[in-house]
Amino acid sequence: MSAFSSSKPVVDDRPREFCGLFGVYGIPEAGSMIYQGLFSLQHRGQEGAGIAVADGETVSSAKGQGLVSEVFAGKDWSTLPGHLGVGHVRYSTTGSTRIQNVQPLVVECVDGIWAVAHNGNLVNAERLRLMYQEAGAIFQTSTDSEVLVHLLADPMFRKRPRRVARALAELEGSFCFLLMTRNCLMAARDPHGFRPLSIGKLGDAYIVASETCALDQVGATFLRDVEPGELIIIDETGMHSSMYAEVKDESDHARCIFEMVYFARPDSRVFGENVHLARVAYGKRLAEEYPVEADIVISVPDSGNSAALGYSIGSGIPLEHGFIRNHYIGRTFIMPQQDDRSAGVDMKLAVLPEAVRGKRVVVVDDSIVRGTTARRRVMRLRDAGAKEVHVRISCPPIRNPCFYGIDFPTSDELVAGGMEVEQIRDYIGADTLGYLSLEGLFAPFGEKCGFCDACFTGKYPTDITGISGKHALEKESELDLEL
Amino acid sequence: MSAFSSSKPVVDDRPREFCGLFGVYGIPEAGSMIYQGLFSLQHRGQEGAGIAVADGETVSSAKGQGLVSEVFAGKDWSTLPGHLGVGHVRYSTTGSTRIQNVQPLVVECVDGIWAVAHNGNLVNAERLRLMYQEAGAIFQTSTDSEVLVHLLADPMFRKRPRRVARALAELEGSFCFLLMTRNCLMAARDPHGFRPLSIGKLGDAYIVASETCALDQVGATFLRDVEPGELIIIDETGMHSSMYAEVKDESDHARCIFEMVYFARPDSRVFGENVHLARVAYGKRLAEEYPVEADIVISVPDSGNSAALGYSIGSGIPLEHGFIRNHYIGRTFIMPQQDDRSAGVDMKLAVLPEAVRGKRVVVVDDSIVRGTTARRRVMRLRDAGAKEVHVRISCPPIRNPCFYGIDFPTSDELVAGGMEVEQIRDYIGADTLGYLSLEGLFAPFGEKCGFCDACFTGKYPTDITGISGKHALEKESELDLEL
Amino acid sequence: MSAFSSSKPVVDDRPREFCGLFGVYGIPEAGSMIYQGLFSLQHRGQEGAGIAVADGETVSSAKGQGLVSEVFAGKDWSTLPGHLGVGHVRYSTTGSTRIQNVQPLVVECVDGIWAVAHNGNLVNAERLRLMYQEAGAIFQTSTDSEVLVHLLADPMFRKRPRRVARALAELEGSFCFLLMTRNCLMAARDPHGFRPLSIGKLGDAYIVASETCALDQVGATFLRDVEPGELIIIDETGMHSSMYAEVKDESDHARCIFEMVYFARPDSRVFGENVHLARVAYGKRLAEEYPVEADIVISVPDSGNSAALGYSIGSGIPLEHGFIRNHYIGRTFIMPQQDDRSAGVDMKLAVLPEAVRGKRVVVVDDSIVRGTTARRRVMRLRDAGAKEVHVRISCPPIRNPCFYGIDFPTSDELVAGGMEVEQIRDYIGADTLGYLSLEGLFAPFGEKCGFCDACFTGKYPTDITGISGKHALEKESELDLEL
């Protein structure tokens, strides 16, 4: 789900893409379980959270801005009655945001209420939005997700068989959708399978979640992933599957490899592989590809933990804890004004000087985006007495923007957008710098195909002609009004 | 503006009808002035408040639940920049309400942003909503007001001249609308003129408000009322008027006489007459129609104040203060549980026993709805020692529901729905009971035509066939979904 | 209760004096009834509210800033269990205030918990505070009320008979106190009887309240006033009375006549007389003392309502409503910045031009303090077309500060501190100005003695030597610390 682009006057938040979805069918107190599930998916979005449930007759919903635990603090679950429901967490932004954009969207069409939760980024949303607006539709959010409800409500789709399937088939880009009517839960994944979506079973009940860690949290058993191009419908007659889009073979898939690199929780199983083990493998491979003489391996916690472990195993260099993470940075933290004294002070990670002093240090992190943070941390390790600082990154250089849901900056702002590795090394002040190779990235899967690696390679799995850049999506939409 | 009826699953608040509108064009800090204006119209709605402003380029808005002073507490007006804008206050309910329903609605159509604020009740909203839903539209609020934006966005209207006029012409029922685009303010009143809407001038700026007391508040001069069937457009070229509906003559008007009886503030000028003076005249007339030997005249404050004064003048019986009003009942007041001791205790009005003891008392109030409050107050006056209690009501018996925006209960619940005056007198326990005659009601206007008196007479100015009762508007809208 | 003076560094609010007290003994759910009672006393203080209750074993309390309805919004009364309790409302200030100062104070001494609520102003609090501080006491609030708990805890008082009585006897100034231990409710009034305090009965239970309107609110019957110099103790053995101070005769009393003029609610019985009737008598007397040829009498609502009625009766000039009060000004209201347009605009009272245009108007108000508000309102009546404006005030000119609990400004700021009546008339722009005579003020009581009229006469009932002015009470208390 992303803030939509063409509605500049309405938009008051930057596009933020990652989100988490959790849906259930067949649990007596669906709301409370969705709360637990969203809590496990909180790392996918901290900006807002919402839950919509249904009991076969009535649809009830609640949502708000902030963490799951904040939005539902003191919630009386009896006000959200139902045995089916969908929940959503939205990626955090620092700025203000509109409550209207928090999902699930709950709308009324001719045939009743629909609740919609979306994870991803629809590249043809702008075109569809404009098309529907030209046909008379009005939009009340600045999210791209709103176009799906217009498709669903469109008589062209509504009146023919396989309505939801046909509506979904109109969408381009990356998406996982959870849809709910008063008595039916649906789950769909785009034909490229950019984002993960998994199905679990708990007794007779079904659970659908963005990551398997949420299935584990509620005690459900992993059944299988929703397939790219598949539409799952769960109602009182059970779970039904159909393909709403033709997917020739797995090479058509474009599963986001960055989920594996950074976004997913280590205890999740994503695209068939455990995230932690894959990252350990990345670290081992890095040790092969970029060996170095050093005294200790340290991680940038928590995102570098698994790969640092792998690097230590692969290289035989002992692991150390070089950074201590302050867990109490919340959304309300006021960053004190930086003056000469505090410049370079980091409120989130503290260096552990006793661990690094006089040492040759290998620092392992998952990725480098702008390079400013990496640069500051190298500097602070040196200030703490590190003799050498060797940076190892468990993915290739990120050189291209993402149009499928990850909030990378433009190529201009990406440090690898304009620099070669040696220049980056120089910029961040490391003694050596090693990025995992593309081959290494795909090695855990035993194959290279079926993934989207456009941020590294620039090879986009869909036509991005006309999307010359994320910011190009934003335009002035206000036309002259004929009154 | 009223909660819409056909969307039962979404509706979570009872329909409440009265609202207040305030719009400005040409004031550098429009937001701050709208705040002042809404504050003067707070008696028309305490449930929620919202403001949308524009600076020619960007539309900004803020809204929330509660009083104007609460919603905008600590507001930094620089976040609502603009020289034009619209504001809305919404009638208070005791139950919970959806933030989505708070107006102005701000939506995006193909030609840009529209902000819409509505006061009234659209009797064909259900039909239009269904019609648009059948054509594929989705609705995100449970208000009837949302249909107008669908009309405005409809290519059928959008693509031909006089678009807003034609959209308005589709609506039936009672409405005043304020519409805003990024550079234009519009005001419209339904062809029957049910609700008041006045235009003021402040230097070169224009103000439009539900009541003239809001014009006075901001120092504006009353220019004229928006006429029934008139559409006012104010932009950088000035104010333009056109009639979007043909109104044969004033006898087609159906101005709500209950605005005069109860709703408008005494210092407002409504339908050409000052409210206070009209109510004083009602009291004088009541003294003629229902004279009585008594010692004092007391008012039920504040709604009965003007009429009580009139009754005192007309009858020569001296005024007294028999009730003291507690001004501190707010929305958060918790009514303590009533047990035997406190049964009949009234948190809002306290009787002043010293004033009424041993006296023959005339109590003047504006109206009787269910009769339970009147009954309790008569009882308490007797408990305080009143020798006789004579009730005088400054309007005729309310026998019929209102379909144009006033939240009367059904005829079954209206005490005058099933009882004659003598029975009502007996029920409330008064010694005598007098209701103002219909003639008296219209006397201040010197004419009887051009008003809606359906709540008293049952003669509805529009076709209400098919609207067999307010509650009939509510139906189950959830159809079977073909997936 | 007032903010204490000697602790400048702690003090962060201006002294505000009036407060309301409500205590109960013998009601199963004391907390909920205190809530109701405080609600009736809300006019005596809107800054903060607190309740402490006891069930014979445990003392529980809750307090906060704002209105009673706000502080206890959503309160679960089961968290305040008890059959006895005390409550307090504190006068509103515009600035910030310390939660520590909100009463009841709940402290622990050697013999257990005491809850203390105070209304008034202790003129020797500064001396006592210093004395106890010199003996080692620490103070945690900036209120004068805190000294009583130090007296109560003082072994000198604690160890001899009639402890509370002896502690109270040390206090000078104006006070009503409610004291609560875990099983006993006490009420005391200073020997001069400055502030009112009344006892009511409800079945076997006792109620003590600042005004009788609170007794009426909870359905209790007025029993009698607490006498000046009396200490009432209510426990499981019933109500016991004793005099802790010798009061020779009623001429020693110094009941605050300004309670009658302005502060008390019209339906209360204060010092033996109904407030409304006394104010009506003031208005009648004013009509005798300052007759005028005029067309209408109007009140400054609500404080002038009763006297305006009296003036109308006395003069035969008909009453009118000339001002409309906006009831929605709350504590959070943001006064918009005044520019040329809005200068003189009044957010609280709107003039009703139709009522005053072309008329000779008598305006009745309770008092004039600084004169700026009176001046503005006269001006606005003239702007609205009043032909003549005659101001009548239902008390004599206020020329002196109050040391017993009313927050008048210094003589310099009091308009009558430096001007004679004719000068004041000229300043406020009235055609004529009449102040009630001292004789008229006491006429309803049939006597002149037993009241404090120092604000009018400068004859203070206690020695005020050394209290050269309220602001003189404030001094720098920080001494050099020997470490």
Place this chain on the structure above:
Amino acid sequence: MSAFSSSKPVVDDRPREFCGLFGVYGIPEAGSMIYQGLFSLQHRGQEGAGIAVADGETVSSAKGQGLVSEVFAGKDWSTLPGHLGVGHVRYSTTGSTRIQNVQPLVVECVDGIWAVAHNGNLVNAERLRLMYQEAGAIFQTSTDSEVLVHLLADPMFRKRPRRVARALAELEGSFCFLLMTRNCLMAARDPHGFRPLSIGKLGDAYIVASETCALDQVGATFLRDVEPGELIIIDETGMHSSMYAEVKDESDHARCIFEMVYFARPDSRVFGENVHLARVAYGKRLAEEYPVEADIVISVPDSGNSAALGYSIGSGIPLEHGFIRNHYIGRTFIMPQQDDRSAGVDMKLAVLPEAVRGKRVVVVDDSIVRGTTARRRVMRLRDAGAKEVHVRISCPPIRNPCFYGIDFPTSDELVAGGMEVEQIRDYIGADTLGYLSLEGLFAPFGEKCGFCDACFTGKYPTDITGISGKHALEKESELDLEL
């Protein structure tokens, strides 16, 4: 600082002991720096936070419940002006708590304002409180910390030289105090030196903090620890030291070894040693003392991280990540009701099955208290497929309560209070269980003396006669009142 025991009716929170202190002298915007410092000490207390500052004339303070970032969200630091100040974080409890108990306490004595912040537990607080109460003192909090201000205000101490020193000398138990007057900062540590307190330097300014990680956070340089029995006074003339208590030699010290085991942050230097390195040494020693054949070593994050690393190094068994921590459990998290399905589900730590399946696992944690959590986690590792589970604890069995500030339960509730190691192993279901030896615990210091290890050994460094258990401190304090 701990909730005081004798005031049962006031106490509404359980005693919680650990807290964090941060004081500054000589920083222009002291408030903002204290905020940063407290943020680094947040792990020492999440219940509440407060800051008091002084500018030489005025003392200003702010405090509230919750995290530092929550309490000071949106804080305008200009409202806390000053170049010196003290801050405090208070340990989190799940229940409600009284705002009065949040520190710093700010009180007024005869010689001015004192702000007091305390970390520790005063074992003679009850006796002192009673003694002062008998002399007439009143207490307004339920913390033991309040007795110090009574000592400071006591003329016996106030009037003789070295006042603060003599007051401190009266206290028994564990304490670090920060005291502030309007122009002076003081820091004191009890003669046993139970809790850490360090001094840093930043230019000409001085910083005092519970842990050195807070000095690092603000860019200060570690100067030295406050010595046991030392009183530091910092004012415009610089820093002055004196010993207020005679400390024969280091063997009199009783530094809390549990700070090293669990409480302090790994990047802090406590009692002269870096915490992380000491914990790594514990892990290595554990590997020597309790070797085992296993496949992986995992940590219970984050408290076991350093020791697990040490165990891996010492044993040569590779480290793995077996648990994933959810960082989003906040104070407002609602634990869903546990039913059969979710019993045993852990919202905070998720097992990573792929990492442990089929493995012989060594789990390293810092300590076992009740044993229920350890038992559940062993069970979940087995459910996830671990072949063997070997538990290693980096301290000896905790068998005795702490009277110096750590919130262990009673011996009855401590799993090692009544069981031998083999029984505990059986209870928690581990294959083997090893606790670090006492020798191992002190090994990093190269000495065994100068520490308190009473929780392990039962050898209390102070007389605890009469303190038969923590709960014995609580008694009914309400005496009969003689009125």
